[in-house]
Amino acid sequence: xxxxxxxxxxxxxxxxxxxxxxxxxxxxxxxxxxxxxxxxxxxxxxxxxxxxxxxxxxxxxxxxxxxxxxxxxxxxxxxxxxxxxxxxxxxxxxxxxxxxxxxxxxxxxxxxxxxxxxxxxxxxxxxxxxxxxxxxxxxxxxxxxxxxxxxxxxxxxxxxxxxxxxxxxxxxxxxxxxxxxxxxxxxxxxxxx
Numbered sequence: 001x002x003x004x005x006x007x008x009x010x011x012x013x014x015x016x017x018x019x020x021x022x023x024x025x026x027x028x029x030x031x032x033x034x035x036x037x038x039x040x041x042x043x044x045x046x047x048x049x050x051x052x053x054x055x056x057x058x059x060x061x062x063x064x065x066x067x068x069x070x071x072x073x074x075x076x077x078x079x080x081x082x083x084x085x086x087x088x089x090x091x092x093x094x095x096x097x098x099x100x101x102x103x104x105x106x107x108x109x110x111x112x113x114x115x116x117x118x119x120x121x122x123x124x125x126x127x128x129x130x131x132x133x134x135x136x137x138x139x140x141x142x143x144x145x146x147x148x149x150x151x152x153x154x155x156x157x158x159x160x161x162x163x164x165x166x167x168x169x170x171x172x173x174x175x176x177x178x179x180x181x182x183x184x185x186x187x188x189x190x191x192x193x
Contacts, residue, residue: 002026005059005066005074007040008033017041020051020070022059035059040073046117051077057086081106 002025009030011017018040021033037059038051056079060066066074074080085099094102 003034003059003062003064005037005056005064005070007067007069015043017043020056020073022064025065045121046114049073049077051079053077053079053082057083061086078103078107078110 003022004025005020005022006029007018008021008023009016009018019033019036020038020040022035022037023031023033027033035055037056038049041048051073056074060074060079060083071080082103085094085103088094089096089099
């Protein structure tokens with residue numbers, strides 16, 4: 001039975017989500033599979049990949065053939081490297097310890113490049129947000145300046161407004177005693193009866 005390591009599509013329309021599976025080559029794309037090896041989500045940047053490395057190496061050593069996309073994912077996660085090193089150990093070119101050291105060094109280097117890409121993406125996203133905020137502030141200030149009424153205060157306008165305030169205060173002071181005189185206190189009202 002020919003076995004393929006391939007992607008099995010899941011998710012909704014426009015948002016694909018894949019399982020990495022070992023399946024019979026004659027089965028349907030989303031049909032029956034022999035073993036689920038991992039998950040691949042291309043909707044985020046960088047793509048999210050979870051993979052059973054040892055299980056994938058085992059399937060490769062048993063003769064499973066990965067599809068082109070699955071081969072790229074396996075290579076990205078180090079499965080192809082580990083399979084290559086295991087072949088060197090079987091042939092006697094490397095010892096198990098040397099192969100493990102090379103694989104760990106490769107993983108460490110790969111981790112650094114992935115982290116560098118993540119920080120680069122987050123920095124670019126932060127700069128884009130800052131630029132958008134600055135552009136929005138400029139737009140808002142321009143909109144406020146365009147809608148603000150233009151009032152030029154000349155010395156004559158200031159003097160006229162001060163005279164109006166003085167006249168209003170005088171009217172309020174004159175009106176207060178008049179209301180007190182119009183209403184007699186409660187004690188005087190009782191004595192008149």
